[in-house]
Amino acid sequence: MPTMKDVALKAGVSLGTVSNVLNGKDSVLPENRAKVLRVVERLKFRSNLVARTLRTKSSKDIGLIIPNINNPFYPELARGVEDAANKAGFTVLLCNDDRDVRKERSYIKSLMAKKMYGIVLLKPQISRAEAEEIALNMAMVLMDARMPAGSACNVVNVDDRGGIVKGMRFLRRHGHAKIGFIKGLADSLSSHDRVKAYREFLKDEGLPLRREYIFPGDYSLNGGCKAARALLTLSDPPTAIASSNDLMALGCLKEAQRMGLDVPGDVSVIGYDNLDLANFCTPRLTTINQPKYEMGVKGVELLLRNFPHGPGLPGEVAVLPTEVVERESAGPARAR
Amino acid sequence: MPTMKDVALKAGVSLGTVSNVLNGKDSVLPENRAKVLRVVERLKFRSNLVARTLRTKSSKDIGLIIPNINNPFYPELARGVEDAANKAGFTVLLCNDDRDVRKERSYIKSLMAKKMYGIVLLKPQISRAEAEEIALNMAMVLMDARMPAGSACNVVNVDDRGGIVKGMRFLRRHGHAKIGFIKGLADSLSSHDRVKAYREFLKDEGLPLRREYIFPGDYSLNGGCKAARALLTLSDPPTAIASSNDLMALGCLKEAQRMGLDVPGDVSVIGYDNLDLANFCTPRLTTINQPKYEMGVKGVELLLRNFPHGPGLPGEVAVLPTEVVERESAGPARAR
DNA sequence: TTGAAAGCGATACCAA
DNA sequence: TTGGTATCGCTTTCAA
Numbered sequence A, B: 001m002p003t004m005k006d007v008a009l010k011a012g013v014s015l016g017t018v019s020n021v022l023n024g025k026d027s028v029l030p031e032n033r034a035k036v037l038r039v040v041e042r043l044k045f046r047s048n049l050v051a052r053t054l055r056t057k058s059s060k061d062i063g064l065i066i067p068n069i070n071n072p073f074y075p076e077l078a079r080g081v082e083d084a085a086n087k088a089g090f091t092v093l094l095c096n097d098d099r100d101v102r103k104e105r106s107y108i109k110s111l112m113a114k115k116m117y118g119i120v121l122l123k124p125q126i127s128r129a130e131a132e133e134i135a136l137n138m139a140m141v142l143m144d145a146r147m148p149a150g151s152a153c154n155v156v157n158v159d160d161r162g163g164i165v166k167g168m169r170f171l172r173r174h175g176h177a178k179i180g181f182i183k184g185l186a187d188s189l190s191s192h193d194r195v196k197a198y199r200e201f202l203k204d205e206g207l208p209l210r211r212e213y214i215f216p217g218d219y220s221l222n223g224g225c226k227a228a229r230a231l232l233t234l235s236d237p238p239t240a241i242a243s244s245n246d247l248m249a250l251g252c253l254k255e256a257q258r259m260g261l262d263v264p265g266d267v268s269v270i271g272y273d274n275l276d277l278a279n280f281c282t283p284r285l286t287t288i289n290q291p292k293y294e295m296g297v298k299g300v301e302l303l304l305r306n307f308p309h310g311p312g313l314p315g316e317v318a319v320l321p322t323e324v325v326e327r328e329s330a331g332p333a334r335a336r
Numbered sequence C: 001t002t003g004a005a006a007g008c009g010a011t012a013c014c015a016a
Numbered sequence D: 001t002t003g004g005t006a007t008c009g010c011t012t013t014c015a016a
Helices: A004-011 A015-022 A030-043 A049-056 A074-087 A101-113 A128-137 A160-173 A189-205 A221-232 A246-258 A292-305 B004-011 B015-022 B030-043 B049-056 B074-087 B101-113 B128-137 B160-173 B189-205 B221-232 B246-258 B292-305
Strands: A061-066 A091-096 A118-122 A139-143 A154-158 A179-183 A214-216 A240-243 A268-273 A286-289 A317-320 A323-325 B061-066 B091-096 B118-122 B139-143 B154-158 B179-183 B214-216 B240-243 B268-273 B286-289 B317-320 B323-325
Touching: A004 A015, A004 A030, A015 A030, A049 B049, A061 A074, A061 A101, A074 A091, A074 A118, A074 A292, A074 B074, A074 B091, A091 A101, A091 B074, A091 B091, A101 A118, A101 A128, A118 A292, A128 A139, A139 A292, A154 A160, A154 A189, A154 A292, A160 A189, A160 A240, A160 A268, A160 A286, A160 A323, A179 A189, A179 A221, A179 A246, A214 A221, A221 A240, A221 A246, A240 A246, A246 A268, A292 A317, B004 B015, B004 B030, B015 B030, B061 B074, B061 B101, B074 B091, B074 B118, B074 B292, B091 B101, B101 B118, B101 B128, B118 B292, B128 B139, B139 B292, B154 B160, B154 B189, B154 B292, B160 B189, B160 B240, B160 B268, B160 B286, B160 B323, B179 B189, B179 B221, B179 B246, B214 B221, B221 B240, B221 B246, B240 B246, B246 B268, B292 B317
Parallel strands: A061 A091, A061 A118, A118 A139, A139 A154, A154 A317, A179 A214, A179 A240, A240 A268, A268 A286, B061 B091, B061 B118, B118 B139, B139 B154, B154 B317, B179 B214, B179 B240, B240 B268, B268 B286
Antiparallel strands: A286 A323, B286 B323
8 A cells, every 4th residue: 555655755746745735735836736646546545544634633534323223213314414424525433322321422432532523413311511521522413402502512403392283283184182192202302392292282272181192102113002002992082193203103003903993084193203114004104204314414514514623613503394294194083 | 632641651651551551461560550540540541543543554443335224124234233343342334335336436445545444345336356456455245245266355145045935935835826026126146146046946846937927126115016016917917926125015015905905815925125114014024034133243253253363364155044934915825 | 835854642663 | 571762644834
């Protein structure tokens, strides 16, 4: 592997000149530039990025820490991060922390030891103070998190309140007044926001809040089945069920069918996330879309924009919109 | 950020001693080791991995190049790679090449410039010669590829022939003699192997090979629908359809249902891959499992085993087994 | 505009 | 066992 020194030698110029050519500095005689370029070509020279990073103290890489790439929500988001990063000349190191704070910390330390430019961290479990401290050394973007105003961390969230409200409104518009809700695991900000939005919507609409209409789900297919069974065997069952994710909505849908109910004829089901599976099941699932790819893109955008040449700029917070994707699993309420 | 020099200073020992302590060399006086460790702790010192890599000319990272993490086949494989790599103290850089040779080459070059330890490359599009050349500089594992014996590249493949044969046998055992086949895009080794296996199976069983029973699919949901329509409207339609991936099998299944056919009552459908969706659809899809996670693990295993301290050892090839996962979409043939 | 030289922060060798 | 020093390959400053 040839080095810049080799190039300099063969081209009959100094190391600095080669560096200047390679970095597009214009203080180089055209003739020298040409010579250097020719040698670079001939030797198939490629800069050693490690040396560059050592010298400049920052690589052109960003770390992406997510719970688990196996969760169908994340590949698209990861792709958004990668595409946006690539476009800006950065590459992405993917890390799955399995929602384990220890793993999360360990990855962060490793990313720092690698002198990464920045980190995109989903569902952070570390404390705010820890996050702030990291943001001193590298660009930082949090997703699905809440930080105090003035924080050095950038934050990208999704309008979960709005998503639920839109879904509920959709159901209302189709005449539903008795709407059940399947909660998710109470471990994340977004999950919390979704139930809250459900409650508030009911209140705003002057609809009664029935405790038995809220079922504690676990984000799993089976959790959705259980919820459906519980909700639909009530003496006065809901005519529509809103789930806080697609997987449970699917379970719900399947269980309703198993009970001999027609979806959406007898009961409407509405999901959340808009995963691929929402398109693959029968009936296709009406659901709330989260802009997964765009979340990734936006994250990188903030990352790069607010850390142009080291720290300084305060963080920014972006809230991305949700929307209902109308398909087949929800329709008009029908008297039973 | 403190450096090893700072540690050496505060601990009153030399740089070399600190290095030896940190790298677990035993030629250090226990008392000195303790001193160093104490200072490391106090200063929260962490080795700069970039400097280490520059000096040693190889990082503890491996690159993983896949077509697209958005394709539901890959997340699990990627997870296998990451887990196995982590266990060995390595981290993984994920790259999506979108099946574009140019992107593939560009990523490889970038990985080399970063002095990565090795590369796991899926469905390589570069030439064999190119692959061999890369293997001179870093550990290399190819997946879904064929290399000549004696190659420096390691290869991990899946027993696609066997998978198809097992699926066909399963159908035969249930009395099917008229079996349709939906091909995939002819762009990969595995795709090619699957049709071939289908043909040979028919021959071995003494069953007629009917051209009209082989439909050219495109791996998409819609491709599966079209295939079903074509195959099932034949004057003498097949009683079972084997698809070369799950997505087309799902499309096939849905189209059959739309045509008023019962699956598996009227027609059996069998997929390939065993993606999550195979479990989520109705009826649940009987399919051929590919050991995705294990492929990733095996890849890293070969990578590490055959490149312990630089090149030298020849590559190894591993073929992982497939198996039929019996669910609900395939059953006994029935006279129509 | 260019060249010479000083670092970046580790590892590794050699002498002591 | 330890300390001193050269070195990895680049960027960056400073004089010329």
